[in-house]
Amino acid sequence: MSNNCIxxxxxHAGVSLALQxxxxxWTGSIQLISDETELPYHRxxxxxxxxxxxxxxEAIRLRPLKTYADNEIELLLATTVSxxxxxxxxxxxxxxxxxxxxxxxxxxGASVRKLPLSDSLINVHYIRxxxxxQRLSSQLKPCKRAVVVGGGYIGxxxxxxxxxxxxxxxxxxxxxxxxxxxxxxxxSSFMQQLHESHGVEIHTGVEVLELQGSNAVERVVxxxxxxxxSDFVIVGIGVTANSSLAESxxxxxxxxxxxxxxxxxxxxxxxxxGDCTVHPSLLYQGDIQLESVQNANDQARVVAANIxxxxxxxxxxxxxxxxxxxxxxxxxxxxxxxxxxxCRGADEVGPKVSFALFYLKQGRLLAxxxxxxxxxxxxxxxxxxxxxxxxxxxxxxxxIEPINFMS
Numbered sequence: 251m252s253n254n255c256i257x258x259x260x261x262h263a264g265v266s267l268a269l270q271x272x273x274x275x276w277t278g279s280i281q282l283i284s285d286e287t288e289l290p291y292h293r294x295x296x297x298x299x300x301x302x303x304x305x306x307x308e309a310i311r312l313r314p315l316k317t318y319a320d321n322e323i324e325l326l327l328a329t330t331v332s333x334x335x336x337x338x339x340x341x342x343x344x345x346x347x348x349x350x351x352x353x354x355x356x357x358x359g360a361s362v363r364k365l366p367l368s369d370s371l372i373n374v375h376y377i378r379x380x381x382x383x384q385r386l387s388s389q390l391k392p393c394k395r396a397v398v399v400g401g402g403y404i405g406x407x408x409x410x411x412x413x414x415x416x417x418x419x420x421x422x423x424x425x426x427x428x429x430x431x432x433x434x435x436x437x438s439s440f441m442q443q444l445h446e447s448h449g450v451e452i453h454t455g456v457e458v459l460e461l462q463g464s465n466a467v468e469r470v471v472x473x474x475x476x477x478x479x480s481d482f483v484i485v486g487i488g489v490t491a492n493s494s495l496a497e498s499x500x501x502x503x504x505x506x507x508x509x510x511x512x513x514x515x516x517x518x519x520x521x522x523x524g525d526c527t528v529h530p531s532l533l534y535q536g537d538i539q540l541e542s543v544q545n546a547n548d549q550a551r552v553v554a555a556n557i558x559x560x561x562x563x564x565x566x567x568x569x570x571x572x573x574x575x576x577x578x579x580x581x582x583x584x585x586x587x588x589x590x591x592x593c594r595g596a597d598e599v600g601p602k603v604s605f606a607l608f609y610l611k612q613g614r615l616l617a618x619x620x621x622x623x624x625x626x627x628x629x630x631x632x633x634x635x636x637x638x639x640x641x642x643x644x645x646x647x648x649x650i651e652p653i654n655f656m657s
Contacts, residue, residue: 253278258331259357260284263524263546265312270554272321280323285330296383297407298573334499353557360489360525373466373482389482392416397470397480401428403572405486410574413448420451437619443599491526511563513553523550532565544569567631580627583617583634585609592642613639625652
């Protein structure tokens with residue numbers, strides 16, 4: 251058996267894990283496998299700077315090719331793992347090759363949920379890979395009509411880019427409000443006002459029934475009878491963990507690859523990190539699934555340490571961000587179960603908007619949404635980690651500096 255670590259998936263989690271293994275003094279070989287033809291790149295800019303044309307693909311690479319060579323990481327592009335053989339500790343590739351491993355890490359990420367109406371239509375788009383954005387970019391022309399199905403962060407980020415390019419955008423969301431799964435009514439209301447101020451039309455409580463057109467979408471038909479003319483459609487209705495490889499190998503899978511607090515799967519020599527995983531959280535007292543760059547990077551670094559023999563727990567505070575128009579929204583923690591929302595600042599759309607929403611449960615800070623409030627965001631992460639109980643009046647009082655929340 252060779253002293254080899256194979257990493258399946260070369261996005262944020264896979265690349266971070268490979269580089270961290272070298273920092274943890276892993277002396278064996280490392281093979282980093284990607285089913286994409288491109289050198290690994292950052293995914294968040296796909297729906298923002300890359301789609302808008304502010305950055306090209308070279309500007310969003312995770313690392314230059316030289317970094318992999320300098321760290322003796324063998325990068326296998328356009329390569330797919332078809333099967334894991336746990337007994338022989340090897341993997342089969344789709345090209346017929348077989349590779350042995352000492353440790354295996356699954357960083358397979360997630361795939362977009364498909365709208366079951368669009369397979370035969372050429373102008374229905376999803377945002378997950380660079381090639382997706384390349385296909386969409388050519389259609390972003392002034393006065394074109396676009397329908398976005400799904401009012402989550404990806405859908406809204408794409409809507410913002412298109413609106414700034416003069417595209418006439420309509421967002422259709424099945425839930426009662428946009429961002430309903432991830433934030434409060436107050437933040438949903440603010441984001442809807444923000445988009446409407448830029449000319450985006452938003453309809454909630456709407457179920458898409460049919461996409462009509464002979465070869466390309468011409469209109470979107472909803473269950474309530476409404477129809478929306480469209481030159482193209484972007485679908486952003488969430489993702490599902492890529493766990494089929496793990497499941498076929500007999501690993502425990504539930505919504506994603508189940509790992510313990512060390513990032514270890516039900517097989518002691520197989521680890522997993524990133525969007526494909528479900529992991530225990532001491533902070534939130536249960537299993538959670540996160541779709542974020544922060545989780546992918548932080549979990550991968552812990553997994554690398556544990557592959558190298560350290561017993562390091564993963565229990566980081568989740569955090570996220572979203573850029574829409576000139577607004578930067580930073581989010582810390584998970585707000586599920588909150589019983590009080592405290593607003594600091596004025597959550598009104600305008601050129602100098604700046605506010606923070608704090609989510610409390612029995613006085614304990616669970617999460618925070620911060621618009622142009624970097625100090626509140628940074629302090630909130632620490633307060634959430636410490637499971638701090640804090641007086642809502644302190645959070646509201648603009649005369650109290652955020653650093654003093656912790657005193």
